[in-house]
Amino acid sequence: MRTGLALLCAVLALASLALGPVDLAALWARDPELARNLFIELRLPRTGLALLIGAGLGASGAAAQALFRNPLASPDVLGPSSGAALGAVLAGYFLGAGVIGMAIGGLAGAGLSLVLLLALAGRGAGATRLVLAGVAVSMLLGVAINLALSLAPSPFALYDLMFWLMGSLNDRSLPQLALAAPLILIGIVLLLRAAPALDTLALGEEVAQSLGVGLSALQARVVLAIALATGAGVAVAGSIGFIGLIVPHLVRPYVGHRPGAAIAPSALAGAALLSAADIAVRLLPAGLDLRLGVLTALIGAPFFLCLIMGRS
Template sequence: MRLSIFLCSLVAVLFLTSLVVGPADTALVPSLRALFFGGEGPLAMVMHEIRLPRALLALMIGGGLGMAGAAMQGYLRNPLAEPGLIGVSGTAALGAVLAIQTGVAGAFLFGLPLAALAGALIGVFAVMLLAGPNGSSLTLILAGIAISALAAALTSLVLNLSPNPFAANEIVFWMMGSLADRSMVHVWIALPFIVMGIALLATLARGLDALTLGEDAAQAMGIGMRGLRLRLVFGTAAVIGASTAVAGAIGFVGLVVPHLLRPLVGAQPGRLLWASTLGGAAMVLTADIAVRLILPSGDLKLGVVTALVGAPLFLHLIYRTRLNSL
């Protein structure tokens, strides 16, 4: 209970901070007044068109990635697992890259996010086709790795053959991940998919707790492993696909957050789901605030910041896992 109160309070404070921090130095009270009561001044436009969408996307994407990471680690019973294992982030990125390269993203307002969502949908069906309806968790991982490798190869091929250096530059910067210049349109595109994904993943709590005893014990307790895996894959795909569609690639959130919070919930996968949702939202909100504070006049990417924070923690996790195995 105390952990939930702390995380909720932390997310609320970071959300309000995200609404205030920006190139235009404004106080909290005038900013909130402009947000809730509107007006004709520039501050109201900044709050409604720039800061509110950015804060909402950070909250949604961080929460979704955190829960997806906790669910994936609970299902595979491996703290090194992360949502990108099923390959959906790679295929979503490939769809967005193709939209940028072909000019669809520039000609059609929803071209890029819809192409990324289409790529995510193709990716999840490809993974399920390769893994089969009754395949093991190892088969699912191998299918995801294969799809990720293929998507990465095709993305590199598009960049290699790109005749337009400006399109290639845009692709590279988009793949770094960012919440800058996003609007409420992006919020409404991502919201239904992220909510659907979180709703599916939230139903896994009992099954993940039972899986700590092994698959045979979980089945003896009445857990349907096929249904559990389908909800895991489609829930993760909805979250990852929507997040990648509107913000590009933002890594390490689903890997680092569950690892940090696991000792605080007694290593119970069911409790870790919601704790990681709040923790993921806090991490992405913090990283996005840091982007605006570290280089306010530059174009530091959100995905770069999360990687700089997550990679050392990931190496520390590998080191601890190695020590425990000795």
């Protein structure tokens, strides 16, 4: 399965590099330097970010569902997405920072959400208390985002804020890719290393402890990894929902429903799904501007409703 998903990611990456409003092959014949700059400065970072952010969201979703032993859990429940969005908004529209400053502000916001989460949950908190603390942090940061929107310095700033929060990979640059990539990759690696312990946790907390799994240390590692993988993605691309929720459900049947074993294929499937969605957004008819986060929500919301109805 991993090989097939990896090949799919490779095919979608090539398609992402080749497809778009501008025909690179035709442009290369007329102006090779412009075509080269377009490829390196726009197509390459956009393709790389789609793969990395999708992988981070997919792996984080699988890990969150394994940690909380809840198939309806998603990375958003812990608050790093809201924290990153708030940090980017404050940095970009109230401190006057550029795109890199917004990304740094987003990373700072994700870190703040992690601090708040751990402070509310307390040391050695169980899964239930951790989820409740995450929901409280997400609500608090959501209120702060709405307050920031209401205090936007101008109607144009408010318009930009709203569109950024919808999630997009338009006009992303190599510096943004260089900033987000290491953090997302570190988060994914930490989650992959936690996969065996998460498989053991599925047998129950008492069994996991008897087999040498430190629950507090495992929770801390997984929460930190999710904050890195999702916070860095939101910091550069805005909010992109539902990838972390639906992807683990698509791959789990192929790994024997083992929650930890689903992390690696979920990363690959998340990368493929977000890349495919970004290609679809790019190829829409001229004049139709559909944001990436809106498209993933249109795909994910019906899937989420089906999950709820199937479990009711």
